[in-house]
Amino acid sequence: MPAPSRSPANGHDAVTGTLLRLVRSEPTATRASLIERSGMGRTIVTQRVNELVDVGLLAEAGMDKSTGGRAPRTVRFRREAACVVGIELGVSSLEVALTDLAGRALGFHEEAWDVTRGPDATLDRIDSIIETLLATHRPPGTPMVGIGMGLPGPVEYLSGTPVAPPVMPGWAGYPVKERLTSRHEVGAWVDNDVNVMAMGELQAGNAAGVRDFLYVKVGTGVGAGLVSRGRLHRGAGGAAGDIGHIAVADAAPLPCRCGKRGCLETLAGGAALAAAASAKAQDGDSPFLAARREERADLTARDVADGARSGDLTCINLLKAAGEQIGRALAAMINFFNPSLVVIGGGVALSGDLLLAAIRHRVYDLSLPLATRSLRVEMSALSNQAGMIGAAFTAIEELLSPQQLTTWTHHLTDTSPPQQTATA
Amino acid sequence: MPAPSRSPANGHDAVTGTLLRLVRSEPTATRASLIERSGMGRTIVTQRVNELVDVGLLAEAGMDKSTGGRAPRTVRFRREAACVVGIELGVSSLEVALTDLAGRALGFHEEAWDVTRGPDATLDRIDSIIETLLATHRPPGTPMVGIGMGLPGPVEYLSGTPVAPPVMPGWAGYPVKERLTSRHEVGAWVDNDVNVMAMGELQAGNAAGVRDFLYVKVGTGVGAGLVSRGRLHRGAGGAAGDIGHIAVADAAPLPCRCGKRGCLETLAGGAALAAAASAKAQDGDSPFLAARREERADLTARDVADGARSGDLTCINLLKAAGEQIGRALAAMINFFNPSLVVIGGGVALSGDLLLAAIRHRVYDLSLPLATRSLRVEMSALSNQAGMIGAAFTAIEELLSPQQLTTWTHHLTDTSPPQQTATA
Numbered sequence: 001m002p003a004p005s006r007s008p009a010n011g012h013d014a015v016t017g018t019l020l021r022l023v024r025s026e027p028t029a030t031r032a033s034l035i036e037r038s039g040m041g042r043t044i045v046t047q048r049v050n051e052l053v054d055v056g057l058l059a060e061a062g063m064d065k066s067t068g069g070r071a072p073r074t075v076r077f078r079r080e081a082a083c084v085v086g087i088e089l090g091v092s093s094l095e096v097a098l099t100d101l102a103g104r105a106l107g108f109h110e111e112a113w114d115v116t117r118g119p120d121a122t123l124d125r126i127d128s129i130i131e132t133l134l135a136t137h138r139p140p141g142t143p144m145v146g147i148g149m150g151l152p153g154p155v156e157y158l159s160g161t162p163v164a165p166p167v168m169p170g171w172a173g174y175p176v177k178e179r180l181t182s183r184h185e186v187g188a189w190v191d192n193d194v195n196v197m198a199m200g201e202l203q204a205g206n207a208a209g210v211r212d213f214l215y216v217k218v219g220t221g222v223g224a225g226l227v228s229r230g231r232l233h234r235g236a237g238g239a240a241g242d243i244g245h246i247a248v249a250d251a252a253p254l255p256c257r258c259g260k261r262g263c264l265e266t267l268a269g270g271a272a273l274a275a276a277a278s279a280k281a282q283d284g285d286s287p288f289l290a291a292r293r294e295e296r297a298d299l300t301a302r303d304v305a306d307g308a309r310s311g312d313l314t315c316i317n318l319l320k321a322a323g324e325q326i327g328r329a330l331a332a333m334i335n336f337f338n339p340s341l342v343v344i345g346g347g348v349a350l351s352g353d354l355l356l357a358a359i360r361h362r363v364y365d366l367s368l369p370l371a372t373r374s375l376r377v378e379m380s381a382l383s384n385q386a387g388m389i390g391a392a393f394t395a396i397e398e399l400l401s402p403q404q405l406t407t408w409t410h411h412l413t414d415t416s417p418p419q420q421t422a423t424a
Numbered sequence: 425m426p427a428p429s430r431s432p433a434n435g436h437d438a439v440t441g442t443l444l445r446l447v448r449s450e451p452t453a454t455r456a457s458l459i460e461r462s463g464m465g466r467t468i469v470t471q472r473v474n475e476l477v478d479v480g481l482l483a484e485a486g487m488d489k490s491t492g493g494r495a496p497r498t499v500r501f502r503r504e505a506a507c508v509v510g511i512e513l514g515v516s517s518l519e520v521a522l523t524d525l526a527g528r529a530l531g532f533h534e535e536a537w538d539v540t541r542g543p544d545a546t547l548d549r550i551d552s553i554i555e556t557l558l559a560t561h562r563p564p565g566t567p568m569v570g571i572g573m574g575l576p577g578p579v580e581y582l583s584g585t586p587v588a589p590p591v592m593p594g595w596a597g598y599p600v601k602e603r604l605t606s607r608h609e610v611g612a613w614v615d616n617d618v619n620v621m622a623m624g625e626l627q628a629g630n631a632a633g634v635r636d637f638l639y640v641k642v643g644t645g646v647g648a649g650l651v652s653r654g655r656l657h658r659g660a661g662g663a664a665g666d667i668g669h670i671a672v673a674d675a676a677p678l679p680c681r682c683g684k685r686g687c688l689e690t691l692a693g694g695a696a697l698a699a700a701a702s703a704k705a706q707d708g709d710s711p712f713l714a715a716r717r718e719e720r721a722d723l724t725a726r727d728v729a730d731g732a733r734s735g736d737l738t739c740i741n742l743l744k745a746a747g748e749q750i751g752r753a754l755a756a757m758i759n760f761f762n763p764s765l766v767v768i769g770g771g772v773a774l775s776g777d778l779l780l781a782a783i784r785h786r787v788y789d790l791s792l793p794l795a796t797r798s799l800r801v802e803m804s805a806l807s808n809q810a811g812m813i814g815a816a817f818t819a820i821e822e823l824l825s826p827q828q829l830t831t832w833t834h835h836l837t838d839t840s841p842p843q844q845t846a847t848a
Binding site: 014015018038039040041044154163164211212224226228229231233234235236237238239240241242243245246247258260328329331332333335336337338339340366368369370371373374375402 | 438439442462463464465468578587588635636648650652653655657658659660661662663664665666667669670671682684752753755756757759760761762763764790792793794795797798799826
């Protein structure tokens, strides 16, 4: 290992990492408060804060460079110092946001997109969206320093490649992270969509400040994101949270796409609800679904939610049964993981309160009293921008880690964006 | 919050904590290697290493105080600087060890003990064992600086009190941690026995250096300890790992002690095996168990293990069925948590390979390929001292954390044990 340089914001530097975290969590930080909160000596705190000010990540609050004079004592995190790109790729949609270093959107773009068009076409389209966003929404002189992306399938986080993704034909093993990095010459991090949403909840949603929580996405499939002691638990191979294929029934009628029977996803996901809705429409059990089916051949989970809201008993029972299966699986996960908060999100969950009620019913019925004593089960309060903002935070958290800081902060001291050559 | 003092090994000091961790993991650390590995500046590393040498936690390797002269460059962790007590209380046994700061036993004591005798009698007995161990095994001048303890039931870790422990009548809400602290005037930490065993595996067993793993204890009951990114995940209320009451069967014959039906523990723990063995002995299904029952009225899980080893088919099937139920529940936990290692321990598990084989069979059959790609499922290789050593490590990890260091390191600079007054 080469000896690290002694340049500002040194890599692997526990001191700089600690100080940056403290400043971000305290709007009115001063050198004195940082010395007290970090327990570190005056000399090193002053030195590292000065380095972070020099490099442009912190600013003396209220100080105007042009006026000069003695700097006031408060320092703040310069969220405007750089911008990042957050990308959320769904099965049928693509969302891209440009945000500052606090995850606030400077601009964004959404469009319908079919993930089965494959990685080359998709990433070409993303490149062009990023270029447009940078051209129209990037503040002058602000470098774009990183990209975060969520994919609708399992991702090996370290390499940033999809692994056997069931709904993404052609994507298996494709070097998504590498391609983003080489095309845009910045760090890129790729994760599955559920972890990206959990990151969004942790940074800007219901889970802000919560140490141990679960994010559960009920969309076409069902998946979970785990947070332990305030950080994502991705697991040994980045596969943690894959609850869609937990066996919840011994004698299930339909085999799962994974080849087994009784998987949670065959009984409770959006795809399972859509299949059940079609069957019920055909049987004549549901006047609402039968009517819908005359308008469109393919029924979806949204039709079931609409039916439930209109009072159709079959639809109500379908949603209740799905919620109870999810709640049953969740009760086991809650006994095992003991979170203080479960946030339910995803398209199917957000379509109505009935599913949440059924999930809660089973969770509180089947989990141990010790595990539910102070447990909250809540619907996600984030808007439908949560995916791309969570993806942006995936990049931001990596960029501000001590391991990454030196790789990009030199761009901040340039007088021009990194694409151009700085004039000396 | 009062401003922390600037004394050696300052509380909340990220620098000192980082350096101590690095020295403990590198037997031939030098100031130069610490500067390189930490990425911190020469001045602060030298200053903090000197402080840790002054306080007695690090030593210049090879340097003899009496010879004086210029110190050589290597530094090592002084595991002999202090000692700690590790206590493992079982349902019917009590084990107490005195160890150094690397968890090596200086002396230990084991005896049969009935936990239902209640907290006062049990802790009185523990006090007297600790006094005997200190009198006979403590090296002269070495202070005892902390106590770790494992209990056979749920514990709220922060307060160190048992919470609704099913097999410990009289212990609910008893301030175990507070009592140990006030009696022995040192820090004390109390956890459930499964977390204590997981800590032992992490520090000195199969899981050394593993970031994400599960420890599963199959004893009278079944429980798990979770490790995420190299640290115990205790959950929001300290209840994580409570897998004994996960519902694995819809229509189970016997209600669980928790009041529900179908809990894993009613089908797979030592108590369930003992009950099944008695029934089989009565039915005449097992010649082996019938013969054992004529010797003793109460059959145990050990009898089933003995029978399986002797070739009794009923016993073999009982163990296989128990292993498959555990494996079924574990498969779901593995999909959810994605560990790279599962260590199986506890009395029932250690009684033979049959249970492990059945667990493995179900785990690899039911978990997702991505979750089992690099998964090992192993029997614990720790001796029956693992509990008390794990308990000692529970104290050591806390004592060496930046938050705790200042609370006890002043004892190290005394010339006498903390019980006596130092003569100036």
